[in-house]
Amino acid sequence: MAKELAFVPLLCRNLGSSISSIIRPQSDFLRDEKNTRRSRRAKPVTAMEINSMRTPGRYSVGRNLLLIVHKGRTRSWIARLTGPTKKLHDISLGKHPEVSLADARDEVGTLRKQIREGRDPIAAKRKALPTNCTFREAALARHNERACDFRNKKHVSQRINTLRDYAFGKIGDTRIDELKIPDVVYVIKPIWRDKRETAERVLQRIVAISVWAVLIGYR
Structure with a gap:
């Protein structure tokens, strides 16, 4: 039984670190902002400069606008704003170049x-x-949102197929805001001993979806 449940501490660590990275003090966000790739400049960033930003990371474009360059070289816009409650929030504005620099600035405004x-x-x-x-x-x-981030179509299908094979039948109809650790244990436990690598991937994907749901506002 101990071996069958060995993944539980891993699950708790993953969920704990993932959720805490989203829900964290404003001081942490401000510290991140200092580490964002940026330099003080007199002139605004141009569209040509945006096109040259290809190294994965976060780039401050100025006036609460960030460009996120993902590992797959896709890029998206984030507005980092302090709301009426005085809490700092990241608001997705869409992908670049579908959303242009000018449009992103207008939306932030x-x-x-x-x-x-x-x-x-x-x-x-x-x-x-x-x-x-x-x-x-x-x-x-x-999955549909991230599909274009991967060049290998086989890997794209594998990501959702593992969830169809091992998770949807057990927790597919569970509301995402009601998903609990025992639900994840119910999915992972039967395959942890005999299909360890698959179990770890399913676990990682469930955690990633939970974090995504927090960002979107489902949880």
């Missing part, structure tokens, strides 16, 4: 105006989300 007027764009975004989202729906949504 709109969000800043809403906050100055006392409105909370984070709360409004969460209200617009579908209710009762299941684990299966969250997994498929995240």
